[in-house]
Amino acid sequence: MQSVQGLTPNYVFVIPSFLKTRGHVGDRITGEKIHGFILKCSFEFDSFVSSSLIVMYSKCEKVEDARKVFDGMTVKDTVTLNAVVARTPYVTWNSIIFGFVNHGYCEEAIELFNQMEKERAAKLDHLTFTAALTACSHVGDIELGQKLFKIMQEKYNLLGRAGKLDEAYCMIKTMPILNLIYLNHGHVELAEVAAMHLMELEPESVANRLLLSSLYSDAGKRGKFERVKKRIKKGKLRKHQGLSWIENL
Known part of the structure; x- marks a missing residue:
């Protein structure tokens, strides 16, 4: 990149640092001023600078502006972006x-x-x-x-590979809707975790308990199915810590 109005290429490394601090404190006004400076100096073509703008606008809750910057980017390859400035993996x-x-x-x-x-x-x-x-x-x-x-x-x-269960669990913890997906694809262990999370969110829901019993029935786990069924009838299937209630089935 050539110098613009006496500025050196080092600005493409300094600007993202300013944008990062503005994003952290939600200072959209200053962020917009920096954006104007970027446009004036034609620095928007640098993928690292553009990425920093996106992060800043997103943190300032200006997602429409973030999308505009994104759509204007000529390079959207994350590998290329990380290779440009490996020390800051946006x-x-x-x-x-x-x-x-x-x-x-x-x-x-x-x-x-x-x-x-x-x-x-x-x-x-x-x-x-x-x-x-x-x-x-x-x-x-x-x-x-x-x-x-x-x-x-x-x-x-x-998913489904050795060592990936933790990632799957993290996904399920934040997305209870996935229990249906895991059920449909035969992932009983993951579906158990999903069902457990649903129970924690809605401990009084009979539907969630029936969902768990259906899971075991469809998977051919007759013993667990019967134990869940008995607990449903007795009204004892309640919120428990961790996976203890599943482990005891």
């Missing part, structure tokens, strides 16, 4: 998807995820799917949630 796609979800723009988050998958602009990781699945949960889109789960398994192999 992930452009994930940042804006999470920004949409965190501020209630769940349909826009799903739209952006679909665009990301279609354009293959960057490798999807567990964070990308977590954001997209969270959006699905908020809008109640079970069909898309099932589709995403299938993609995770078949295309990216993010």
Whole structure:
């Protein structure tokens, strides 16, 4: 990058630091002034600078402005971005998807995820799917949630491998709607965790208890099915700490 009005290329490293601090304190006004300076000096073509703008706007709850910056980026490859400045691993796609979800723009988050998958602009990781699945949960889109789960398994192999259970558990903890998806795909152990989380959220819900018994019935786990059924009849299936009540079945 050539110098602009006496400025050196070092500005592309200094500016993101300023944007980061403004985003942390929610100082949108100063952030916008920095954005104006970026446009004046033609620094917006640097992917690191653009990514920092996206993060700043997202943290300041200006997701529409974040989306405008994102759409104007010429490079959306997270690998390329991280290679430019490895010491600060901003992930452009994930940042804006999470920004949409965190501020209630769940349909826009799903739209952006679909665009990301279609354009293959960057490798999807567990964070990308977590954001997209969270959006699905908020809008109640079970069909898309099932589709995403299938993609995770078949295309990216993010779940079902040794050492990946913790990631799956973290996803399920924040997205109870996934219990239906796990049930449909035969993941009994993960579905148990999902059902447990549902019980913690709604300990008095009979529907959740019936869901758990149905899980065991469909999986052929007759013993656990009968024990859950007895607890339902006795009204003893209540909220317990951790996985103790599942482990005792």
